[in-house]
Amino acid sequence: MIWRPARSSEPTTAEADAWADILVRRRLLHAAVLTPTGQWLVQDHPxxxxxxxxxxADVLALAATIQHHTRAMRPESR
Known part of the structure; x- marks a missing residue:
């Protein structure tokens, strides 16, 4: 695992929105919607x-989990 320094700031709504968009476009999530209260509604399949x-922060944590799972499932290419 690659070491990364801790974040110096809290994740922003724009950052979470970008990750949510990527996850939906790549079909790793079915839907991710920001509500007026700042919560996110997420659905993995219809x-x-x-x-x-x-x-x-929860959206970024979910993106990290999905990314980790996706990478772990890849066959090793050597």
């Missing part, structure tokens, strides 16, 4: 349960 994320 018939799946809707998850409520409390803010941008």
């Amino acid at each position: 018939d799946g349960a809707v998850l409520v994320l409390t803010g941008p």
Whole structure:
């Protein structure tokens, strides 16, 4: 694993929106919608349960989890 320094600031709504857009466009999520309260409604497939994320940090954590899972599932190419 590559070491990365800790974030110097909290994730922004714009950053979370960008990640949500990427995840939906790449079909890693079915939907991700920002609500007026700042929460995010996320659905992984059309018939799946809707998850409520409390803010941008949760969206970035979800993106990191999906990215980790996607990379872990790749066959090793050597």
